[in-house]
Amino acid sequence: MRDPGRVAASIDILKRFAERPMPISVLMKDWERGARYAGSKDRAFVRGLCLDVLRRWRSFRGEESTRIATFLTLRDVWRWDEARIAEAFSGEHGDGPLTEEELGAQASDALDLPAFLEGIEDAAVISESMATRAPVDLRANTLKAAREKALGALKTLRAGAAPHSPVGIRIPPAPAAEKGPGVTVIPAFGKGWVEVQDEGSQLTVLAAGDLKGAQVLDFCAGGGGKTLALSAAMNNSGQVHAYDVDARRLAPIHERLRRAGARNVQVVAPSEPDRLAALEGKMDLVFVDAPCSGSGTWRRHPDTKWRLSEEHLQTRMGEQDEVLDQAARYVKPGGTLLFVTCSFLREENDQRAEAFLARNEAFGMAGPLDGLADDARETLAPFADEKALRLAPWTSGTDAFTLIRLRRNDR
Numbered sequence: 001m002r003d004p005g006r007v008a009a010s011i012d013i014l015k016r017f018a019e020r021p022m023p024i025s026v027l028m029k030d031w032e033r034g035a036r037y038a039g040s041k042d043r044a045f046v047r048g049l050c051l052d053v054l055r056r057w058r059s060f061r062g063e064e065s066t067r068i069a070t071f072l073t074l075r076d077v078w079r080w081d082e083a084r085i086a087e088a089f090s091g092e093h094g095d096g097p098l099t100e101e102e103l104g105a106q107a108s109d110a111l112d113l114p115a116f117l118e119g120i121e122d123a124a125v126i127s128e129s130m131a132t133r134a135p136v137d138l139r140a141n142t143l144k145a146a147r148e149k150a151l152g153a154l155k156t157l158r159a160g161a162a163p164h165s166p167v168g169i170r171i172p173p174a175p176a177a178e179k180g181p182g183v184t185v186i187p188a189f190g191k192g193w194v195e196v197q198d199e200g201s202q203l204t205v206l207a208a209g210d211l212k213g214a215q216v217l218d219f220c221a222g223g224g225g226k227t228l229a230l231s232a233a234m235n236n237s238g239q240v241h242a243y244d245v246d247a248r249r250l251a252p253i254h255e256r257l258r259r260a261g262a263r264n265v266q267v268v269a270p271s272e273p274d275r276l277a278a279l280e281g282k283m284d285l286v287f288v289d290a291p292c293s294g295s296g297t298w299r300r301h302p303d304t305k306w307r308l309s310e311e312h313l314q315t316r317m318g319e320q321d322e323v324l325d326q327a328a329r330y331v332k333p334g335g336t337l338l339f340v341t342c343s344f345l346r347e348e349n350d351q352r353a354e355a356f357l358a359r360n361e362a363f364g365m366a367g368p369l370d371g372l373a374d375d376a377r378e379t380l381a382p383f384a385d386e387k388a389l390r391l392a393p394w395t396s397g398t399d400a401f402t403l404i405r406l407r408r409n410d411r
């Protein structure tokens, strides 16, 4: 495909998104089914352009006109010159020549945040920061390879050490119209030397502290991202029990554990309530990677930014209350409940922890860095306040994660 066809396909997908904001992956798949002639480079172009338009959807007037939003993205983000843009709209299979009015369009002053969040603290910084592309972050799986060894195997992908995580590897974002790095097809990935994991996610596991020999319950294990990192941090000692209420989400964990060489993990399926019940009051640490709005990943999933409503947020807050109450049962006296979300919104973090403490007298709030070894403390201190570790693109250069440490105080 040439530029006009690719740009027209992107505009079509975005029009469907404007009509009904569905996951962009679903809209892309629909398009791909009907466009058998599109090769992998075409798909990467269309996907990259759609995501870049969605990153600035509001300030680029996407609701008003997907053509204008696409034009502004090509001009102001992709930095294409006038002639190339004109050809991309007016050439064969193009969406049609740009009008004088479209050519004169400028971005608005609106923030690239859902309208109901415009009033939050630091809204302008968050809006700008979440509108950028994110790098690809990997975690060296120290059960199989030290970071230096993994870096050696990733040379061709321009990989370097990530700035904060001691096991982090970073590949800078691909140029606008190009495919991202094919991480999962390199031999080092197949051998389990690396996992794809945002550096912020890795840092929440660093903040869990020294867990060698500990009994850990990963209560919202999902596909196992945190489970694998916990297992590696524990160097296969102790035990990680990986549970999730949704069996389908848990399904990929078995293959991932095998590839990573993680041998201290017991997967507890939701169909095995007795196995879960047997852990009550026994865990040194319960790690709650709670369901949330996902606001912390808006750089990677800009479509979710426009699909979030006040109602959705309320639903997630209810789930967080429920999940914290359920998870608390498994913490042993003196043990830790680590409450983590990939959201920067206080409603989903500080407010949920405060509400939990009001309901659960046996628990108290500990400092986010309490009990950490000096090197972990030094790494995380710049992003911590009294109550929480707050990672974010605008502070740590990672996805946004909030971590709050709760401790069971009764004996």
Ligand SMILES: C[S@@+](CC[C@H](N)C(=O)[O-])C[C@H]1O[C@@H](n2cnc3c(N)ncnc32)[C@H](O)[C@@H]1O
Residues within 6 Å of the ligand: 219, 220, 221, 222, 223, 224, 225, 226, 227, 243, 244, 245, 246, 249, 289, 290, 291, 292, 319, 322, 323, 326
């Ligand atoms: C943020 S995701 C977890 C991601 C995962 N920890 C990772 O690192 O890849 C949240 C998970 O919480 C699970 N969940 C939601 N409500 C739950 C509940 N009441 N009990 C256990 N898991 C729950 C969801 O099924 C979802 O997989």
